[in-house]
Amino acid sequence: MEIGLNHYLVLATILFGIGLYGVMRRKNLLMLFFATEILLNSVNIGFAAISHYYGDLTGQMFAFFVIAIAASEVAVGLGLLIVWYKRHNSIDLDEMSLMRG
Amino acid sequence: MFEAISFYLFAFLVIASFWIAVTTSQALYALTALAAGMILISGFYFTLGADFLGAIQIIVYSGAVLALYAFGMMFFDTTREVKEKNPNKMIVGTLAALSTILTVVIVAAPLVSENIVAFYPSVESIGNTQQIGVVLFTKYLVPFEVAAVMLLVAMIAGIVLAGKKMDVSLTKLAEEEIEKKAEELV
Known part of the structure:
Protein backbone atom coordinates (compact mmCIF):
# COMPACT_ATOMS: atom_id res chain seq x y z
CA MET A 1 0.00 0.00 0.00
CA GLU A 2 1.49 3.28 -1.10
CA ILE A 3 1.44 6.27 1.23
CA GLY A 4 0.65 9.35 -0.83
CA LEU A 5 0.35 13.07 -0.30
CA ASN A 6 -3.29 12.75 0.69
CA HIS A 7 -2.44 10.55 3.68
CA TYR A 8 -0.17 13.23 5.08
CA LEU A 9 -2.66 16.01 4.33
CA VAL A 10 -5.43 14.10 6.11
CA LEU A 11 -3.13 13.57 9.09
CA ALA A 12 -2.27 17.29 9.14
CA THR A 13 -5.99 18.09 8.99
CA ILE A 14 -6.74 15.81 11.94
CA LEU A 15 -3.94 17.33 14.02
CA PHE A 16 -5.09 20.83 13.07
CA GLY A 17 -8.59 19.91 14.24
CA ILE A 18 -7.24 18.63 17.55
CA GLY A 19 -5.29 21.86 18.05
CA LEU A 20 -8.30 24.00 17.19
CA TYR A 21 -10.46 21.99 19.60
CA GLY A 22 -7.87 22.69 22.29
CA VAL A 23 -7.76 26.42 21.50
CA MET A 24 -11.55 26.65 21.82
CA ARG A 25 -11.77 24.47 24.91
CA ARG A 26 -8.87 25.61 27.10
CA LYS A 27 -9.31 28.39 29.65
CA ASN A 28 -5.89 28.15 31.28
CA LEU A 29 -3.57 30.29 29.16
CA LEU A 30 -0.55 28.00 29.48
CA MET A 31 -2.61 25.07 28.19
CA LEU A 32 -3.91 27.32 25.41
CA PHE A 33 -0.30 27.87 24.34
CA PHE A 34 0.15 24.10 24.13
CA ALA A 35 -2.77 23.93 21.71
CA THR A 36 -1.27 26.66 19.49
CA GLU A 37 1.94 24.65 19.29
CA ILE A 38 -0.10 21.71 18.02
CA LEU A 39 -1.62 23.94 15.33
CA LEU A 40 1.81 25.12 14.14
CA ASN A 41 3.18 21.56 14.10
CA SER A 42 0.30 20.19 12.05
CA VAL A 43 0.86 22.86 9.42
CA ASN A 44 4.57 21.95 9.35
CA ILE A 45 3.70 18.33 8.55
CA GLY A 46 1.64 19.52 5.59
CA PHE A 47 4.51 21.72 4.35
CA ALA A 48 7.06 18.90 4.61
CA ALA A 49 4.75 16.43 2.82
CA ILE A 50 4.04 18.81 -0.05
CA SER A 51 7.73 19.61 -0.28
CA HIS A 52 8.51 15.89 -0.61
CA TYR A 53 5.81 14.92 -3.08
CA TYR A 54 6.31 17.89 -5.41
CA GLY A 55 10.09 17.74 -5.18
CA ASP A 56 10.28 21.36 -4.06
CA LEU A 57 12.23 22.82 -1.19
CA THR A 58 9.95 25.81 -0.61
CA GLY A 59 7.74 23.85 1.79
CA GLN A 60 10.67 23.01 4.04
CA MET A 61 11.78 26.66 4.00
CA PHE A 62 8.34 27.75 5.16
CA ALA A 63 8.43 25.11 7.88
CA PHE A 64 11.70 26.59 9.14
CA PHE A 65 10.26 30.06 9.35
CA VAL A 66 7.18 28.71 11.11
CA ILE A 67 9.47 27.09 13.71
CA ALA A 68 11.36 30.38 14.17
CA ILE A 69 8.09 32.25 14.67
CA ALA A 70 6.86 29.61 17.13
CA ALA A 71 10.04 29.97 19.18
CA SER A 72 9.76 33.74 19.44
CA GLU A 73 6.02 33.49 20.17
CA VAL A 74 6.76 31.25 23.13
CA ALA A 75 9.41 33.62 24.51
CA VAL A 76 7.27 36.75 24.30
CA GLY A 77 4.07 34.97 25.31
CA LEU A 78 5.57 33.45 28.43
CA GLY A 79 7.10 36.82 29.36
CA LEU A 80 3.72 38.52 29.10
CA LEU A 81 2.10 35.66 31.01
CA ILE A 82 4.62 36.03 33.84
CA VAL A 83 3.93 39.77 34.10
CA TRP A 84 0.17 39.09 34.20
CA TYR A 85 0.59 36.33 36.78
CA LYS A 86 2.66 38.62 39.04
CA ARG A 87 -0.11 41.23 38.99
CA HIS A 88 -3.25 39.12 39.14
CA ASN A 89 -2.06 35.75 40.49
CA SER A 90 -4.10 33.89 37.89
CA ILE A 91 -3.77 32.96 34.24
CA ASP A 92 -7.38 32.09 33.66
CA LEU A 93 -8.78 33.42 30.42
CA ASP A 94 -12.22 34.23 31.84
CA GLU A 95 -10.76 36.62 34.42
CA MET A 96 -8.96 38.61 31.73
CA SER A 97 -12.03 40.30 30.32
CA LEU A 98 -11.25 43.77 31.59
CA MET A 99 -13.24 45.63 28.97
CA ARG A 100 -16.73 44.54 29.86
CA GLY A 101 -19.12 45.84 27.26
CA MET B 1 4.93 -1.67 2.98
CA PHE B 2 7.27 -0.55 5.74
CA GLU B 3 6.52 3.06 4.89
CA ALA B 4 2.82 2.37 5.45
CA ILE B 5 3.49 0.64 8.77
CA SER B 6 5.67 3.50 10.03
CA PHE B 7 3.19 6.10 8.78
CA TYR B 8 0.21 4.54 10.55
CA LEU B 9 2.18 3.84 13.72
CA PHE B 10 3.50 7.40 13.95
CA ALA B 11 0.12 8.85 12.98
CA PHE B 12 -1.67 6.90 15.70
CA LEU B 13 0.91 7.83 18.35
CA VAL B 14 1.00 11.52 17.39
CA ILE B 15 -2.80 11.82 17.34
CA ALA B 16 -3.09 10.01 20.67
CA SER B 17 -0.46 12.13 22.43
CA PHE B 18 -1.82 15.41 21.06
CA TRP B 19 -5.33 14.38 22.07
CA ILE B 20 -4.06 13.77 25.60
CA ALA B 21 -2.26 17.14 25.54
CA VAL B 22 -5.50 18.89 24.59
CA THR B 23 -7.97 17.12 26.85
CA THR B 24 -6.17 16.26 30.09
CA SER B 25 -6.68 18.36 33.21
CA GLN B 26 -3.17 17.76 34.56
CA ALA B 27 -0.65 20.28 33.25
CA LEU B 28 2.22 17.84 33.71
CA TYR B 29 0.48 15.19 31.57
CA ALA B 30 -0.24 17.80 28.90
CA LEU B 31 3.41 18.90 28.80
CA THR B 32 4.72 15.34 28.63
CA ALA B 33 2.25 14.33 25.93
CA LEU B 34 3.15 17.44 23.94
CA ALA B 35 6.87 16.59 24.17
CA ALA B 36 6.18 13.02 23.02
CA GLY B 37 4.11 14.26 20.10
CA MET B 38 6.80 16.75 19.04
CA ILE B 39 9.48 14.05 18.97
CA LEU B 40 7.19 11.61 17.12
CA ILE B 41 6.44 14.25 14.49
CA SER B 42 10.13 14.38 13.61
CA GLY B 43 9.68 10.74 12.54
CA PHE B 44 7.46 11.97 9.69
CA TYR B 45 10.11 14.44 8.64
CA PHE B 46 12.76 11.74 8.46
CA THR B 47 10.39 9.52 6.44
CA LEU B 48 9.71 12.43 4.08
CA GLY B 49 13.41 12.98 3.44
CA ALA B 50 13.53 16.29 5.32
CA ASP B 51 16.39 15.27 7.61
CA PHE B 52 17.43 18.76 8.60
CA LEU B 53 13.86 19.73 9.46
CA GLY B 54 13.54 16.65 11.67
CA ALA B 55 16.73 17.51 13.56
CA ILE B 56 15.57 21.11 13.96
CA GLN B 57 12.20 19.88 15.21
CA ILE B 58 13.84 17.82 17.94
CA ILE B 59 16.31 20.55 18.93
CA VAL B 60 14.02 23.58 18.84
CA TYR B 61 10.69 22.12 19.92
CA SER B 62 11.60 19.30 22.25
CA GLY B 63 14.68 21.10 23.52
CA ALA B 64 14.01 24.81 23.67
CA VAL B 65 10.26 25.37 23.51
CA LEU B 66 9.27 22.61 25.91
CA ALA B 67 12.04 23.54 28.34
CA LEU B 68 10.59 27.05 28.33
CA TYR B 69 7.11 25.64 28.95
CA ALA B 70 8.44 23.50 31.78
CA PHE B 71 9.90 26.65 33.33
CA GLY B 72 6.57 28.39 32.90
CA MET B 73 4.77 25.48 34.52
CA MET B 74 7.03 25.65 37.57
CA PHE B 75 6.46 29.38 37.78
CA PHE B 76 2.69 29.26 37.48
CA ASP B 77 2.35 26.36 39.89
CA THR B 78 0.03 24.43 37.60
CA THR B 79 1.25 21.11 38.95
CA ARG B 80 -2.04 20.72 40.76
CA GLU B 81 -5.12 19.99 38.73
CA VAL B 82 -6.14 22.73 36.35
CA LYS B 83 -9.68 23.87 36.97
CA GLU B 84 -11.40 25.03 33.86
CA LYS B 85 -14.96 26.05 33.31
CA ASN B 86 -15.66 24.11 30.16
CA PRO B 87 -18.08 25.25 27.51
CA ASN B 88 -20.42 22.84 25.80
CA LYS B 89 -18.31 20.04 24.32
CA MET B 90 -20.58 19.43 21.35
CA ILE B 91 -20.55 23.07 20.27
CA VAL B 92 -16.78 23.34 20.61
CA GLY B 93 -16.19 20.08 18.74
CA THR B 94 -18.53 20.98 15.90
CA LEU B 95 -17.06 24.47 15.54
CA ALA B 96 -13.50 23.09 15.57
CA ALA B 97 -14.32 20.47 12.93
CA LEU B 98 -16.14 22.95 10.69
CA SER B 99 -13.45 25.62 10.81
CA THR B 100 -10.73 23.01 10.29
CA ILE B 101 -12.41 21.68 7.16
CA LEU B 102 -12.96 25.22 5.89
CA THR B 103 -9.33 26.25 6.48
CA VAL B 104 -7.90 23.10 4.92
CA VAL B 105 -10.15 23.37 1.87
CA ILE B 106 -9.24 27.02 1.35
CA VAL B 107 -5.52 26.36 1.67
CA ALA B 108 -5.34 23.00 -0.09
CA ALA B 109 -7.69 23.76 -2.99
CA PRO B 110 -4.86 24.97 -5.28
CA LEU B 111 -3.21 21.55 -4.91
CA VAL B 112 -6.14 19.90 -6.69
CA SER B 113 -5.41 21.78 -9.88
CA GLU B 114 -2.44 19.92 -11.30
CA ASN B 115 -0.46 22.86 -12.59
CA ILE B 116 2.04 23.22 -9.77
CA VAL B 117 5.67 23.71 -10.80
CA ALA B 118 8.57 23.39 -8.35
CA PHE B 119 10.34 26.70 -7.75
CA TYR B 120 13.45 25.17 -6.26
CA PRO B 121 13.51 21.53 -7.37
CA SER B 122 15.36 19.15 -5.09
CA VAL B 123 18.31 17.33 -6.62
CA GLU B 124 18.75 13.64 -5.94
CA SER B 125 22.54 13.54 -5.77
CA ILE B 126 22.89 16.25 -3.08
CA GLY B 127 22.01 15.73 0.57
CA ASN B 128 18.98 17.46 2.08
CA THR B 129 20.99 19.64 4.47
CA GLN B 130 23.24 20.92 1.69
CA GLN B 131 20.25 21.78 -0.52
CA ILE B 132 18.57 23.61 2.34
CA GLY B 133 21.74 25.60 2.95
CA VAL B 134 22.05 26.60 -0.71
CA VAL B 135 18.40 27.68 -1.03
CA LEU B 136 18.29 29.37 2.38
CA PHE B 137 21.35 31.52 1.78
CA THR B 138 20.50 32.50 -1.77
CA LYS B 139 16.75 32.77 -2.34
Whole structure:
Protein backbone atom coordinates (compact mmCIF):
# COMPACT_ATOMS: atom_id res chain seq x y z
CA MET A 1 0.00 0.00 0.00
CA GLU A 2 1.49 3.28 -1.10
CA ILE A 3 1.44 6.27 1.23
CA GLY A 4 0.65 9.35 -0.83
CA LEU A 5 0.35 13.07 -0.30
CA ASN A 6 -3.29 12.75 0.69
CA HIS A 7 -2.44 10.55 3.68
CA TYR A 8 -0.17 13.23 5.08
CA LEU A 9 -2.66 16.01 4.33
CA VAL A 10 -5.43 14.10 6.11
CA LEU A 11 -3.13 13.57 9.09
CA ALA A 12 -2.27 17.29 9.14
CA THR A 13 -5.99 18.09 8.99
CA ILE A 14 -6.74 15.81 11.94
CA LEU A 15 -3.94 17.33 14.02
CA PHE A 16 -5.09 20.83 13.07
CA GLY A 17 -8.59 19.91 14.24
CA ILE A 18 -7.24 18.63 17.55
CA GLY A 19 -5.29 21.86 18.05
CA LEU A 20 -8.30 24.00 17.19
CA TYR A 21 -10.46 21.99 19.60
CA GLY A 22 -7.87 22.69 22.29
CA VAL A 23 -7.76 26.42 21.50
CA MET A 24 -11.55 26.65 21.82
CA ARG A 25 -11.77 24.47 24.91
CA ARG A 26 -8.87 25.61 27.10
CA LYS A 27 -9.31 28.39 29.65
CA ASN A 28 -5.89 28.15 31.28
CA LEU A 29 -3.57 30.29 29.16
CA LEU A 30 -0.55 28.00 29.48
CA MET A 31 -2.61 25.07 28.19
CA LEU A 32 -3.91 27.32 25.41
CA PHE A 33 -0.30 27.87 24.34
CA PHE A 34 0.15 24.10 24.13
CA ALA A 35 -2.77 23.93 21.71
CA THR A 36 -1.27 26.66 19.49
CA GLU A 37 1.94 24.65 19.29
CA ILE A 38 -0.10 21.71 18.02
CA LEU A 39 -1.62 23.94 15.33
CA LEU A 40 1.81 25.12 14.14
CA ASN A 41 3.18 21.56 14.10
CA SER A 42 0.30 20.19 12.05
CA VAL A 43 0.86 22.86 9.42
CA ASN A 44 4.57 21.95 9.35
CA ILE A 45 3.70 18.33 8.55
CA GLY A 46 1.64 19.52 5.59
CA PHE A 47 4.51 21.72 4.35
CA ALA A 48 7.06 18.90 4.61
CA ALA A 49 4.75 16.43 2.82
CA ILE A 50 4.04 18.81 -0.05
CA SER A 51 7.73 19.61 -0.28
CA HIS A 52 8.51 15.89 -0.61
CA TYR A 53 5.81 14.92 -3.08
CA TYR A 54 6.31 17.89 -5.41
CA GLY A 55 10.09 17.74 -5.18
CA ASP A 56 10.28 21.36 -4.06
CA LEU A 57 12.23 22.82 -1.19
CA THR A 58 9.95 25.81 -0.61
CA GLY A 59 7.74 23.85 1.79
CA GLN A 60 10.67 23.01 4.04
CA MET A 61 11.78 26.66 4.00
CA PHE A 62 8.34 27.75 5.16
CA ALA A 63 8.43 25.11 7.88
CA PHE A 64 11.70 26.59 9.14
CA PHE A 65 10.26 30.06 9.35
CA VAL A 66 7.18 28.71 11.11
CA ILE A 67 9.47 27.09 13.71
CA ALA A 68 11.36 30.38 14.17
CA ILE A 69 8.09 32.25 14.67
CA ALA A 70 6.86 29.61 17.13
CA ALA A 71 10.04 29.97 19.18
CA SER A 72 9.76 33.74 19.44
CA GLU A 73 6.02 33.49 20.17
CA VAL A 74 6.76 31.25 23.13
CA ALA A 75 9.41 33.62 24.51
CA VAL A 76 7.27 36.75 24.30
CA GLY A 77 4.07 34.97 25.31
CA LEU A 78 5.57 33.45 28.43
CA GLY A 79 7.10 36.82 29.36
CA LEU A 80 3.72 38.52 29.10
CA LEU A 81 2.10 35.66 31.01
CA ILE A 82 4.62 36.03 33.84
CA VAL A 83 3.93 39.77 34.10
CA TRP A 84 0.17 39.09 34.20
CA TYR A 85 0.59 36.33 36.78
CA LYS A 86 2.66 38.62 39.04
CA ARG A 87 -0.11 41.23 38.99
CA HIS A 88 -3.25 39.12 39.14
CA ASN A 89 -2.06 35.75 40.49
CA SER A 90 -4.10 33.89 37.89
CA ILE A 91 -3.77 32.96 34.24
CA ASP A 92 -7.38 32.09 33.66
CA LEU A 93 -8.78 33.42 30.42
CA ASP A 94 -12.22 34.23 31.84
CA GLU A 95 -10.76 36.62 34.42
CA MET A 96 -8.96 38.61 31.73
CA SER A 97 -12.03 40.30 30.32
CA LEU A 98 -11.25 43.77 31.59
CA MET A 99 -13.24 45.63 28.97
CA ARG A 100 -16.73 44.54 29.86
CA GLY A 101 -19.12 45.84 27.26
CA MET B 1 4.93 -1.67 2.98
CA PHE B 2 7.27 -0.55 5.74
CA GLU B 3 6.52 3.06 4.89
CA ALA B 4 2.82 2.37 5.45
CA ILE B 5 3.49 0.64 8.77
CA SER B 6 5.67 3.50 10.03
CA PHE B 7 3.19 6.10 8.78
CA TYR B 8 0.21 4.54 10.55
CA LEU B 9 2.18 3.84 13.72
CA PHE B 10 3.50 7.40 13.95
CA ALA B 11 0.12 8.85 12.98
CA PHE B 12 -1.67 6.90 15.70
CA LEU B 13 0.91 7.83 18.35
CA VAL B 14 1.00 11.52 17.39
CA ILE B 15 -2.80 11.82 17.34
CA ALA B 16 -3.09 10.01 20.67
CA SER B 17 -0.46 12.13 22.43
CA PHE B 18 -1.82 15.41 21.06
CA TRP B 19 -5.33 14.38 22.07
CA ILE B 20 -4.06 13.77 25.60
CA ALA B 21 -2.26 17.14 25.54
CA VAL B 22 -5.50 18.89 24.59
CA THR B 23 -7.97 17.12 26.85
CA THR B 24 -6.17 16.26 30.09
CA SER B 25 -6.68 18.36 33.21
CA GLN B 26 -3.17 17.76 34.56
CA ALA B 27 -0.65 20.28 33.25
CA LEU B 28 2.22 17.84 33.71
CA TYR B 29 0.48 15.19 31.57
CA ALA B 30 -0.24 17.80 28.90
CA LEU B 31 3.41 18.90 28.80
CA THR B 32 4.72 15.34 28.63
CA ALA B 33 2.25 14.33 25.93
CA LEU B 34 3.15 17.44 23.94
CA ALA B 35 6.87 16.59 24.17
CA ALA B 36 6.18 13.02 23.02
CA GLY B 37 4.11 14.26 20.10
CA MET B 38 6.80 16.75 19.04
CA ILE B 39 9.48 14.05 18.97
CA LEU B 40 7.19 11.61 17.12
CA ILE B 41 6.44 14.25 14.49
CA SER B 42 10.13 14.38 13.61
CA GLY B 43 9.68 10.74 12.54
CA PHE B 44 7.46 11.97 9.69
CA TYR B 45 10.11 14.44 8.64
CA PHE B 46 12.76 11.74 8.46
CA THR B 47 10.39 9.52 6.44
CA LEU B 48 9.71 12.43 4.08
CA GLY B 49 13.41 12.98 3.44
CA ALA B 50 13.53 16.29 5.32
CA ASP B 51 16.39 15.27 7.61
CA PHE B 52 17.43 18.76 8.60
CA LEU B 53 13.86 19.73 9.46
CA GLY B 54 13.54 16.65 11.67
CA ALA B 55 16.73 17.51 13.56
CA ILE B 56 15.57 21.11 13.96
CA GLN B 57 12.20 19.88 15.21
CA ILE B 58 13.84 17.82 17.94
CA ILE B 59 16.31 20.55 18.93
CA VAL B 60 14.02 23.58 18.84
CA TYR B 61 10.69 22.12 19.92
CA SER B 62 11.60 19.30 22.25
CA GLY B 63 14.68 21.10 23.52
CA ALA B 64 14.01 24.81 23.67
CA VAL B 65 10.26 25.37 23.51
CA LEU B 66 9.27 22.61 25.91
CA ALA B 67 12.04 23.54 28.34
CA LEU B 68 10.59 27.05 28.33
CA TYR B 69 7.11 25.64 28.95
CA ALA B 70 8.44 23.50 31.78
CA PHE B 71 9.90 26.65 33.33
CA GLY B 72 6.57 28.39 32.90
CA MET B 73 4.77 25.48 34.52
CA MET B 74 7.03 25.65 37.57
CA PHE B 75 6.46 29.38 37.78
CA PHE B 76 2.69 29.26 37.48
CA ASP B 77 2.35 26.36 39.89
CA THR B 78 0.03 24.43 37.60
CA THR B 79 1.25 21.11 38.95
CA ARG B 80 -2.04 20.72 40.76
CA GLU B 81 -5.12 19.99 38.73
CA VAL B 82 -6.14 22.73 36.35
CA LYS B 83 -9.68 23.87 36.97
CA GLU B 84 -11.40 25.03 33.86
CA LYS B 85 -14.96 26.05 33.31
CA ASN B 86 -15.66 24.11 30.16
CA PRO B 87 -18.08 25.25 27.51
CA ASN B 88 -20.42 22.84 25.80
CA LYS B 89 -18.31 20.04 24.32
CA MET B 90 -20.58 19.43 21.35
CA ILE B 91 -20.55 23.07 20.27
CA VAL B 92 -16.78 23.34 20.61
CA GLY B 93 -16.19 20.08 18.74
CA THR B 94 -18.53 20.98 15.90
CA LEU B 95 -17.06 24.47 15.54
CA ALA B 96 -13.50 23.09 15.57
CA ALA B 97 -14.32 20.47 12.93
CA LEU B 98 -16.14 22.95 10.69
CA SER B 99 -13.45 25.62 10.81
CA THR B 100 -10.73 23.01 10.29
CA ILE B 101 -12.41 21.68 7.16
CA LEU B 102 -12.96 25.22 5.89
CA THR B 103 -9.33 26.25 6.48
CA VAL B 104 -7.90 23.10 4.92
CA VAL B 105 -10.15 23.37 1.87
CA ILE B 106 -9.24 27.02 1.35
CA VAL B 107 -5.52 26.36 1.67
CA ALA B 108 -5.34 23.00 -0.09
CA ALA B 109 -7.69 23.76 -2.99
CA PRO B 110 -4.86 24.97 -5.28
CA LEU B 111 -3.21 21.55 -4.91
CA VAL B 112 -6.14 19.90 -6.69
CA SER B 113 -5.41 21.78 -9.88
CA GLU B 114 -2.44 19.92 -11.30
CA ASN B 115 -0.46 22.86 -12.59
CA ILE B 116 2.04 23.22 -9.77
CA VAL B 117 5.67 23.71 -10.80
CA ALA B 118 8.57 23.39 -8.35
CA PHE B 119 10.34 26.70 -7.75
CA TYR B 120 13.45 25.17 -6.26
CA PRO B 121 13.51 21.53 -7.37
CA SER B 122 15.36 19.15 -5.09
CA VAL B 123 18.31 17.33 -6.62
CA GLU B 124 18.75 13.64 -5.94
CA SER B 125 22.54 13.54 -5.77
CA ILE B 126 22.89 16.25 -3.08
CA GLY B 127 22.01 15.73 0.57
CA ASN B 128 18.98 17.46 2.08
CA THR B 129 20.99 19.64 4.47
CA GLN B 130 23.24 20.92 1.69
CA GLN B 131 20.25 21.78 -0.52
CA ILE B 132 18.57 23.61 2.34
CA GLY B 133 21.74 25.60 2.95
CA VAL B 134 22.05 26.60 -0.71
CA VAL B 135 18.40 27.68 -1.03
CA LEU B 136 18.29 29.37 2.38
CA PHE B 137 21.35 31.52 1.78
CA THR B 138 20.50 32.50 -1.77
CA LYS B 139 16.75 32.77 -2.34
CA TYR B 140 15.64 33.17 1.29
CA LEU B 141 18.47 35.31 2.63
CA VAL B 142 16.32 38.36 3.42
CA PRO B 143 13.60 36.38 5.28
CA PHE B 144 16.39 34.58 7.11
CA GLU B 145 17.87 37.87 8.33
CA VAL B 146 14.44 39.20 9.24
CA ALA B 147 13.78 36.03 11.24
CA ALA B 148 17.11 36.53 13.02
CA VAL B 149 16.15 40.09 13.99
CA MET B 150 12.73 38.86 15.10
CA LEU B 151 14.31 36.23 17.35
CA LEU B 152 16.59 38.90 18.83
CA VAL B 153 13.59 41.14 19.51
CA ALA B 154 11.75 38.22 21.10
CA MET B 155 14.76 37.41 23.28
CA ILE B 156 15.10 40.98 24.53
CA ALA B 157 11.34 41.18 25.11
CA GLY B 158 11.43 37.96 27.09
CA ILE B 159 14.29 39.19 29.26
CA VAL B 160 12.68 42.57 29.88
CA LEU B 161 9.24 41.14 30.64
CA ALA B 162 10.27 38.22 32.82
CA GLY B 163 13.46 39.58 34.34
CA LYS B 164 12.04 42.25 36.64
CA LYS B 165 13.13 42.09 40.26
CA MET B 166 15.51 39.27 39.49
CA ASP B 167 18.48 41.14 40.96
CA VAL B 168 17.48 39.76 44.36
CA SER B 169 18.51 36.15 44.85
CA LEU B 170 16.01 34.34 47.04
CA THR B 171 18.42 31.54 47.86
CA LYS B 172 20.85 33.90 49.58
CA LEU B 173 18.25 35.52 51.86
CA ALA B 174 17.16 34.37 55.30
CA GLU B 175 13.58 33.21 55.87
CA GLU B 176 12.42 36.47 57.50
CA GLU B 177 13.85 38.58 54.71
CA ILE B 178 12.03 36.48 52.12
CA GLU B 179 8.74 36.92 53.97
CA LYS B 180 9.32 40.66 54.19
CA LYS B 181 9.99 40.81 50.46
CA ALA B 182 6.86 38.80 49.77
CA GLU B 183 4.78 41.23 51.85
CA GLU B 184 6.29 44.17 49.99
CA LEU B 185 5.35 42.61 46.66
CA VAL B 186 1.77 42.00 47.73
